Amino acid sequence: MQPRPRTIPEATVARLAVYLRVLATLADGGRSTVSSGELASAAGVNPAGLRKDLSHLGPCGVRGVGYDVALLRDRLTRVLGVERAHGCVLVGIGNLGSALADYAGFGTRGFEFVGLFDASPARIGQRIGSLQVRALDELEDVVAATGASIGVLTTPAEVAQRVCDRLAAAGVRSILNFAPVTLTAPAGVDVRKVDLSVELQVLAFLGQQRVPAGVGESA
Amino acid sequence: MQPRPRTIPEATVARLAVYLRVLATLADGGRSTVSSGELASAAGVNPAGLRKDLSHLGPCGVRGVGYDVALLRDRLTRVLGVERAHGCVLVGIGNLGSALADYAGFGTRGFEFVGLFDASPARIGQRIGSLQVRALDELEDVVAATGASIGVLTTPAEVAQRVCDRLAAAGVRSILNFAPVTLTAPAGVDVRKVDLSVELQVLAFLGQQRVPAGVGESA
DNA sequence: CGGTGTGAACTCTTTCACAGCG
DNA sequence: CGCTGTGAAAGAGTTCACACCG
Structure with missing residues (x-):
């Protein structure tokens, strides 16, 4: 029905806010484009997941190039509803x-x-x-x-x-x-x-999970 | 293999910490038993989900009665690894x-x-x-x-x-x-x-989702 | 070619319904 | 009879692989 199916998963919204922060930093640093790989790495997520997240806003990248930093930042700002204070x-x-x-x-x-x-x-x-x-x-x-x-x-x-x-x-x-x-x-x-x-309690639990023995020191 | 399959989902662990807080409050108030329904309501989750969460620790309730507040609190304290500071x-x-x-x-x-x-x-x-x-x-x-x-x-x-x-x-x-x-x-x-x-940005997004029109005032 | 956009497979969570014990 | 414990079903969310476009 709607060109933008008003359904953006909440988990995605939370990550969009993270992407926005990273993009703001990149823009301040003078960068004009980023690839999903770089942006994902800076945000601590999987590149494919990032692209899927952004796909909820409709196409907003250029194939073979990546995303326009300022453009995407402004788009996320609008979508999240923080254009006005x-x-x-x-x-x-x-x-x-x-x-x-x-x-x-x-x-x-x-x-x-x-x-x-x-x-x-x-x-x-x-x-x-x-x-x-x-x-x-x-x-x-x-x-x-x-x-x-x-x-x-x-x-x-x-x-x-x-x-x-x-x-x-x-x-x-x-x-x-x-x-x-x-x-x-x-x-x-x-x-x-x-x-x-x-x-803190989640951290305590995860911490003790690993303790028992020197588990997998990989490679 | 293990009597306690060392695999408690992280989402569950986070909720266990919430249950622990509620149980501590109940214990301070002198309560000795709670049902999954009451505990779930106080923790803001579904009763069946709460029981499933607790099932990861093995049986710890009494059928037909509910859970012993102090007992369950101590059990959660140990499982989360916060018995010692x-x-x-x-x-x-x-x-x-x-x-x-x-x-x-x-x-x-x-x-x-x-x-x-x-x-x-x-x-x-x-x-x-x-x-x-x-x-x-x-x-x-x-x-x-x-x-x-x-x-x-x-x-x-x-x-x-x-x-x-x-x-x-x-x-x-x-x-x-x-x-x-x-x-x-x-x-x-x-x-x-x-x-x-x-x-805050997630809240801003959720807030603007609801604004457009007086959407579903149910019933 | 390089990197985006996306359908399909997979995994993780949540929910339901009911069996089982007190 | 009540409430716990749990398998089975439903639903989200994540990852993968690849088609498609510049």
């Missing part, structure tokens, strides 16, 4: 929250914090970057006023679900959760989780 | 690094920072928690002395690969990378990546 609100200004609020990587990639919130009076009023920490009460008003579409949670686990509910009710459509709980959100609201403990 | 070194003590160094969640879950490193003289000597930031030169010595098995990277992207190489050479077997680059590590060294920009 997305407003983000950050709730929970502890150590991690402060670090994220200050993290330069966001602004340069199509995301901008438009509100920082905390429940603790001690934090309220504190300046981080160009923003001032506000009381949690103002959450709904700020979301409405700024049209923020993304919420980032760095609160303690106990309050994360409640804040999630408020964000969803206020009209935020996407939530990135750093609190170590599994959130439930209404349909239409996407939640992604980053759990540092889980990552 | 793992030493971690953290390289790159910027905002994010400082936040992680201070993050209580690690110590309580079988991980302990045994060394903090930074290249900047301004950071060296600074105290965070019970540790003092050391010069990057000391990295190899500290890894050797402490037997640290995990490295956490919160350096700028430009130096991440070099630090990764040093960590691997020093004997670190697992690396958790927060720098926005794809790392290459020798065989036998596992790398996991946490890329905040990628997470």
Whole structure:
């Protein structure tokens, strides 16, 4: 039906974001074209897989040559929907929250914090970057006023679900959760989780898998 | 052959870590048994999938009743290899690094920072928690002395690969990378990546997918 | 020729349905 | 009768091999 079958696998989308980062670096370095092999190597994936990922956007390379760096970068930017900056609100200004609020990587990639919130009076009023920490009460008003579409949670686990509910009710459509709980959100609201403990535990497991004996020292 | 076929899918391992967290919370709350349904709901997964995940450890529930909370928690702790604390070194003590160094969640879950490193003289000597930031030169010595098995990277992207190489050479077997680059590590060294920009971009994409029109408000 | 785009084979995961034990 | 444990089916996602175009 559609010329672009609106179905790009989520795994592919995540990799497209990686390709975009690599392309941005290449463009900064003055490169004008790349082959799938080189791009795949820089992104840590299989070349054929990369080509399949890109095939979801329709043809965007030149056979026998490769991909135009700037062109592909712009295309990915549009597809991912980061051509225009997305407003983000950050709730929970502890150590991690402060670090994220200050993290330069966001602004340069199509995301901008438009509100920082905390429940603790001690934090309220504190300046981080160009923003001032506000009381949690103002959450709904700020979301409405700024049209923020993304919420980032760095609160303690106990309050994360409640804040999630408020964000969803206020009209935020996407939530990135750093609190170590599994959130439930209404349909239409996407939640992604980053759990540092889980990552470390997976590493611990993989590490012990290899230990038992000096397994395959290849060649 | 083996009573425990050493092959637990990585996707399963990640979920086991989530189950472990939920079980710890339940145990703290005084619960003694859970059903797969309840546990699955708290972990945000399908009950049948949870049972299949647990089946990789051999039978560990009681039919008609459910799972013993404390028993299953201890079992998962052993399987994941976090019964004994793992030493971690953290390289790159910027905002994010400082936040992680201070993050209580690690110590309580079988991980302990045994060394903090930074290249900047301004950071060296600074105290965070019970540790003092050391010069990057000391990295190899500290890894050797402490037997640290995990490295956490919160350096700028430009130096991440070099630090990764040093960590691997020093004997670190697992690396958790927060720098926005794809790392290459020798065989036998596992790398996991946490890329905040990628997470946000995936959310941006999913968000715009739903926007076009009031799509399927079901029922 | 070189490198892209893609159908087909393969592997890995998830889901379902039900057998089996308490 | 309830809930676990599990084979079998369905579904994603990944890899391969090669046709096709510049």
